[in-house]
Amino acid sequence: MTETEQPPPLAAHAVGVPTRRLDGPAKVSGTAPYAWEHRLPEPVYVHAVQAGIARGRIVRVDTAAAEAVDGVLTVLSHRTAPRLADTSDHELAILQGPEVGFRGQIVGAVLAETPEAARYAASLVRFAYEEEPHHTELRDDSPDTYTPAKVNPSFPSDTEQGDPEAALKEAACTIDATYRTPMQFNNPMEPHTTVAIWEEGDPEDPSASPLLTLYDSTQGSHTVRTTLAPVLGLGAERVRVISPHVGGGFGSKGMPHAHDVLACLAAKVLRGRPAKLALTRQQLFSLAGHRTPTVQRVRLGAEPGGQLTAISHEVLEHTSRVKEFAEQSAVATRMMYASPNRRTSHRLAALDVPVPSWMRAPGETPGMYAAEVAMDELAEALGLDPIELRKRNDPTQEPETGKPWSSRHLVECLTTGARRFGWDQRTAPGARREGEWLVGLGVASSTYPGYAMPGSEVEIVHRGSSRYTVRIGAADLGTGTWTVLSQIAADGLGVAAEDVRMEIGDTAYPMATVAGGSSGVSSWGSSLLNAVRAFRDQYGDEPEAGARVRAGYPENPARERYAVHSFGAHFAEARVNAVTGEVRVPRMLGVFSAGRIINPLLARSQFIGGMTMGLSMALHEEGVFDHTTGHVVNQDLADYHVPVCADIGDIEAAWLDEEDFVSNPMGSRGIGEIGIVGSPSAVVNAVYNATGIRVRELPLTPDKLLGE
């Protein structure tokens, strides 16, 4: 066996144990340092100034009043900011010219000795604009829609098999429905923060170029470095990104955004003093990405017995004129159910809006919402139990590719969940009433790809007496990376987890791929076990203190031969007040098939967290866009609703006992996103079962139930 092949399946000892978080004591005390909280001398506070129009040009900048404020050091605008080396990414190329591409774009910044002075002075910076007409509204008949070259990250935009139109015409039973989801915002609790220190090189030594250090809230410190270094004209080795603890991200911290560049520009001006920049909660709504609104037409054709003969899923979304992001909402429809005829398509309208980006399970979350409600509608039309309908369309191989599944246990998830949840208590729609409350049960399937990314490296150092240090630049944004990697390392090295010291979240450690696409542990853990094997090959079972090795991602050709996906079944009970339309969800259950569960305690939290966010999508979240001014008006946590404790009842997660060694040597498949996929549909389907009212436009607010 060579070092490039996949290491053998990992024997589990520490893996599978519900170990508490290693960072737990620091987190419950608040002493784990997030990006803002590293102690640095003489910081300067940076406050961003945002564009007040949605499209046009800045023709005049008046910074005099801001500069006169006590404590202000300087004011940056496109006239005064340092030049960037690469301006090809128009989201990142801020302060380089007078053009405004969306309302809220960064057009200036105040650098001051105190946060109060910076924020106050920012309110005094005045811009005069030459305004152009803007278009921000995604309509069913939006003009100038186009087909993107690919959808995130690299799927074809359109696919077709067989003749779906003909099959729909001939089908005994058809569903043709349009579903809508609004703009949604990640809103991690820690606002996006970058603290930058730009140390000029030695003028006597031309080889010593400037050194940039960033304390950043990011899901990928190496991603930040490789993205920003060319923008700033620095070699990657001259940029260090430090990020040991991250206050959530859900995708929005998966790549650097404009504020990262602003902090770097400020630091360059400050020549060594730390530039501290935290976006305000309000600023996140235009600067930290969002989930595109979607309009999704789903058509299903079926035989009387429920066998699907045609599936068509056509998606319309927006993107920003500033930078394209194409959410892959119909991609899950390509592999979910068997059907000889199938079409999926994505169309984009490029608008004068902030740049959309990753939000927890981009693609699968909105796409499976529509598809799984459509399946519920088909079951209703056929008079079939919705679980039975899904069983009858469970494909034996991946429909579009014909590849075998590495593991597909959707039916087992559905039947296990049905038993545990009391699915047999479900009544006809609108038939169960308890006082003012209509009660219903709903089900929906879930799926998420088992991704792994090549590129990560791991260093292992033997500290003596069978104690090891394991280094990789991986991120922990609440995902449990500190803990889970130490469990994998312990089992690989044959020691107790306490004997492994993890060092993560820093580009000073070996390269790690981004914590995204639920791929983190699969990617990093595979490299880790490859490094373990290299260590044993080199040093045997009795290494000297100081023995060290570094190894990369092992090739895994089996992955190419198989379709690697996780599956799940969501169940929800909805109680709808017949008088007020209020919806409560007292119970949810998710049963997942996600490969081996490396840490049951932390995995349960991830699943439940995803389901909570799915409930939130179903009932609460909606960015309300004012198309006159071109911005989201409910840009804070009072008006953009996310669940609070009183909104959440009994949410439970369970999983099948399985291992998937096609996926990786740990047998795992990634769990960060599957909890949100499908859970909104289970809630919507439960509300239908309670009321007989089918709501196709999220969020499912009381007004949509009372009008019927």
Next chain:
Amino acid sequence: MDAHVTLRVDGEERSLTVDTRTSLLDALRDRLGVTSPKKGCDHGQCGSCTVLLDGRRVVSCLALTVSHDGAEVTTAAGLPGPDGRLHPLQQAFWDHDAFQCGYCTPGQICSAAGMLEEADAGRPSHATADLDPAARTPLTDDEIRERMSGNICRCGAYVNIVAAIREVGDVSEVTER
């Protein structure tokens, strides 16, 4: 305009000169280096900055430092005992995995500590059926959920947060009897 104030933070007396606009949260985080309370929204909407101010839970982003000269401030960093042992709420949050990213957690824990005192003092909530202060309201899950709804957790750890607080609430009720 600046003002001189003295605070007792986590048992330690701290004097500082602050801009009169400075929130208690910024005074703690940026002037005193006490970063246990977090800034999530800066508008009193998320609860991440919750501290105990003279024993009561407040969102420190909405408290002006100059209004609290001489006050006693306890953050989550000040909750462990002198021997470093975690406060029972901190231990329960850790045991029940009642957090993921941890950013809202110090605020959740300070809020829970203040909440248990309020419930113990017979102060009712929206979930309380009997408003007679003499009627000892049991700390049901619905009471916990209602009373903790000023603290947002975007990771969605509410199920475990309720379990952690329930455990500590049960214990404190038992020890009082």
